[in-house]
Amino acid sequence: MTTILVLGATGMTGRPLVELLLGRGHELRVIVRARHKLPATVLEHPKLTLVEASVLDLSDEAMAARVKDCDAVVSCLGHVLDFKGMFGQPRGLCTDAVRRFCKAIEANGAALPVKFILMNTVGVPNPDCGEMRPWFERLVLTLLRHAMPPHRDNETAAAYLHRHIGRNNKHIEWCSVRPDSLIDAEVSPYGIAASPTTGIFSGRPTTRSNVAHFMAELIANPELWNTWKFRMPVIMNTGE
Numbered sequence: 759m760t761t762i763l764v765l766g767a768t769g770m771t772g773r774p775l776v777e778l779l780l781g782r783g784h785e786l787r788v789i790v791r792a793r794h795k796l797p798a799t800v801l802e803h804p805k806l807t808l809v810e811a812s813v814l815d816l817s818d819e820a821m822a823a824r825v826k827d828c829d830a831v832v833s834c835l836g837h838v839l840d841f842k843g844m845f846g847q848p849r850g851l852c853t854d855a856v857r858r859f860c861k862a863i864e865a866n867g868a869a870l871p872v873k874f875i876l877m878n879t880v881g882v883p884n885p886d887c888g889e890m891r892p893w894f895e896r897l898v899l900t901l902l903r904h905a906m907p908p909h910r911d912n913e914t915a916a917a918y919l920h921r922h923i924g925r926n927n928k929h930i931e932w933c934s935v936r937p938d939s940l941i942d943a944e945v946s947p948y949g950i951a952a953s954p955t956t957g958i959f960s961g962r963p964t965t966r967s968n969v970a971h972f973m974a975e976l977i978a979n980p981e982l983w984n985t986w987k988f989r990m991p992v993i994m995n996t997g998e
C-alpha cells in the first residue's frame with residue numbers, strides 16, 4: 759500500500775492528480791484551504807484523509823504527523839494569479855512548504871527515503887544541465903525574477919531540493935517536474951526531456967492532466983523514478 763500526501767490538491771493540477779491516485783487505490787492525504795473545492799467523489803472516498811487548513815499555518819508537529827509513514831509527497835502548490843496571490847503573503851508559499859515538509863520528513867526519520875515531487879516550471883533552469891538560454895529569454899526571466907514573486911518562489915523551491923536536500927539525504931529523494939505553459943484537457947501523448955527542447959516561450963503547451971499522470975507514474979514506477987530522481991524533467995505535449 760502506498761501512502762501519498764498531496765499539497766495544492768484543490769488546484770487545477772492537484773484535482774486530476776488526486777482523482778488519479780485514488781483511482782489507482784493509493785491511500786491519500788490532503789491539506790486544503792477549502793474542502794468544498796473537491797468533488798464529492800473525492801471527499802467521500804474511503805482512502806482520503808483531509809485536513810482543512812492553510813498549509814503554512816500548520817505547526818511543525820502537525821506537518822510531521824501528516825507525512826508520517828508517507829511514501830511520497832507531491833506539491834502542486836501555486837500562487838493564485840490575482841494581485842493578492844502574486845504580491846501578498848505568503849510570498850514563499852512553494853519554498854516554505856518544500857522546506858518545512860522536508861524538515862518534517864527528516865524529523866520523522868523514515869527508514870526508506872520519501873519521494874518528494876515538486877511541480878515547478880520550465881522557466882526555472884536546471885543548474886546540472888548547463889541550460890544556457892538565449893539572451894532574450896534570460897532578460898525576460900531576470901525581469902520575472904525581480905517583478906514576479908511567484909517566479910522567484912518557484913526558483914527557490916527547486917533550489918532548496920537541488921542544493922539543500924541534494925543527492926545524499928537519507929530520508930528524501932526528489933524530482934522537480936517542469937511543465938511548459940499549462941492548459942486543461944484530457945490526458946494525451948506527452949514527452950519528457952532532461953532540458954527544454956525548444957525556446958521556453960515557443961515550446962509546446964503541457965496539459966495539466968499529463969503532468970498529473972507523469973507524477974503518478976513517478977510514484978508507481980520504480981524504473982521511472984530511478985531515471986528522474988534528483989533531476990528536473992521537462993514535460994510537454996507531443997500530440998497535435
Ligand SMILES: NC(=O)c1ccc[n+]([C@@H]2O[C@H](COP(=O)([O-])OP(=O)(O)OC[C@H]3O[C@@H](n4cnc5c(N)ncnc54)[C@H](OP(=O)(O)O)[C@@H]3O)[C@@H](O)[C@H]2O)c1
Binds near residue numbers: 770848880908938939
Ligand atoms: N500557469 C502556467 O502556465 C504554469 C506553467 C508551468 C508551471 N506552473 C506552476 O505549476 C504549479 C501549479 O499550477 P496550477 O495551475 O495547477 O495551480 P493552481 O490551479 O493555481 O493551484 C494552486 C494550489 O495552491 C493552493 N494555494 C494557493 N495559494 C495558497 C496559500 N496561500 N496557502 C495555501 N494554499 C494555497 C491553491 O489552493 P486554493 O484552491 O485554496 O486557492 C491550489 O490548491 C504552480 O507552482 C505554477 O507556478 C504554472
